[in-house]
Amino acid sequence: MPAPAPCPPAPGQVPLLGHAPALLRRPLSFFEATRTAEPLVRVGFGPIRLYLANDPALVHRIQVDTDSFERGRFFERLASNFGNPLIASDGAEHQHQRRALKPAFSRRSVRDHTSAITEETERRIGAWRPGTVVAADEEMSDLVAAVVLRSLFSTRLSPTTVRDIRETLFLIARRLLVRTVFPDIVSSLPTPGNRRFAASVGRFHTTVDELIRERRANPRPHHDILQTLLTTRHPATGAPLSDTEIRSEFLMLLFAALETTSTSLSWAVFEVARRPDVQHRLQNEADTVTAGGPLGYDRLKNLTYTRQVIDETLRLHAPMLFTRRARHDVTLAGITVPAGSEVGYSPRAVHRDPGLYPHPAAFDPDRTAPDSATDRPQGAYFPFGTGPHRCIGEHLALTTMTTALATLATKWNLRIAPGTRIRETNSSLPHLSSLPLLPTPRG
Numbered sequence: 001m002p003a004p005a006p007c008p009p010a011p012g013q014v015p016l017l018g019h020a021p022a023l024l025r026r027p028l029s030f031f032e033a034t035r036t037a038e039p040l041v042r043v044g045f046g047p048i049r050l051y052l053a054n055d056p057a058l059v060h061r062i063q064v065d066t067d068s069f070e071r072g073r074f075f076e077r078l079a080s081n082f083g084n085p086l087i088a089s090d091g092a093e094h095q096h097q098r099r100a101l102k103p104a105f106s107r108r109s110v111r112d113h114t115s116a117i118t119e120e121t122e123r124r125i126g127a128w129r130p131g132t133v134v135a136a137d138e139e140m141s142d143l144v145a146a147v148v149l150r151s152l153f154s155t156r157l158s159p160t161t162v163r164d165i166r167e168t169l170f171l172i173a174r175r176l177l178v179r180t181v182f183p184d185i186v187s188s189l190p191t192p193g194n195r196r197f198a199a200s201v202g203r204f205h206t207t208v209d210e211l212i213r214e215r216r217a218n219p220r221p222h223h224d225i226l227q228t229l230l231t232t233r234h235p236a237t238g239a240p241l242s243d244t245e246i247r248s249e250f251l252m253l254l255f256a257a258l259e260t261t262s263t264s265l266s267w268a269v270f271e272v273a274r275r276p277d278v279q280h281r282l283q284n285e286a287d288t289v290t291a292g293g294p295l296g297y298d299r300l301k302n303l304t305y306t307r308q309v310i311d312e313t314l315r316l317h318a319p320m321l322f323t324r325r326a327r328h329d330v331t332l333a334g335i336t337v338p339a340g341s342e343v344g345y346s347p348r349a350v351h352r353d354p355g356l357y358p359h360p361a362a363f364d365p366d367r368t369a370p371d372s373a374t375d376r377p378q379g380a381y382f383p384f385g386t387g388p389h390r391c392i393g394e395h396l397a398l399t400t401m402t403t404a405l406a407t408l409a410t411k412w413n414l415r416i417a418p419g420t421r422i423r424e425t426n427s428s429l430p431h432l433s434s435l436p437l438l439p440t441p442r443g
């Protein structure tokens, strides 16, 4: 048998610090720059080493082969803010938690929430005034927060509390990449940033503890996730979840739901606002579909172009990095990855690979049309992941985004406020620096 090949380093490494300077210098393009013709490369950030998969088939395998790969550093760092929630668990524990939560995300449950999504969207955009600039990124965040809190937790919080929660989640997302690739000492130093972060997480915990206390004090039946968490039992011991465990699950679900959905919806609005041709098609479709009556769950399937706009948004604006850890020595592309190694993949780099998507930086909803999407190789498009950890909230997220975008399209012409400069900001899921819109009412 030939000896296993050594793994080539990604370009841009320097002695001792490895790829850390390159990541700090250009965080947004770093993972795309590490994408070479090699299917697997090595990257290092001081003492932290990572094998990085470029090839879609490998990226797919890393997600589905749970015999070889477990949750790794990324999810451990994320979970350390919260406890040991579903998103960070593995094996039997993961299966149990996922089974318990699944009913809340079924098509039937999401269907029941569609009118709440339309209502929240209409309430929010009904308050917009012609000629007045709207901070659309904040509007989309507030909208998604209201929808998720209502749908999953039957809860309405004050706007100030929602803002506070959003702020904490934003800080967690922004720090996550740094916490994954740099040694722990960097995030435990008593710097003003680290102290602000700890205070913000503390406030977040207090808010959720208060909700749990209220619910325990008034135990009338609710059909929501909080109820599921309060009534679920450990499979081995039969014991209920402690308040700390409930809090951990609650916070993690909020994080998984809010950050992703609101950021993606803001990106979709941004892309539509700067492309009159796309906006025109979106509006025509929304008008046709709503001509027969209000936009209920059953009509959403007719919004095919709206869905293409969302799918293309999720391609172009994907997360930077996920990781797993090798449970034993694993051979990937002829290279032996030793047990315990961290193995990563960048959805952003794969989704922007010119070999898979010609002119990858261009926003082109036609490339996600159902007939063009079929000839993509496995692992080339995975906005919600794949395998046993595939996003549990996918249907809720797509329903929220489709409903909100179509509702917007029926009411307003969207335009970016003239003279504004909008940047992409660094985070584990890159954000818009701001999204000032100058909407005008449609006819």
Ligand code: HEM
Pocket: 063, 086, 087, 088, 098, 253, 254, 256, 257, 258, 260, 261, 264, 314, 322, 382, 383, 384, 385, 386, 388, 389, 390, 391, 392, 393, 394, 396, 397
């Ligand atoms: C546009 C919106 C969303 C995107 C792009 C997204 C993306 C993802 C991705 C890529 C994963 C897989 C991570 C991995 O393989 O390690 C994931 C997992 C997960 N997502 Fe989402 N998500 C979105 C919305 C939501 C919503 C609305 C919820 C609802 C609470 C949610 C809850 C979760 C949970 C709990 C997991 C972990 C599942 C498991 O490990 O079994 N996500 N998401």
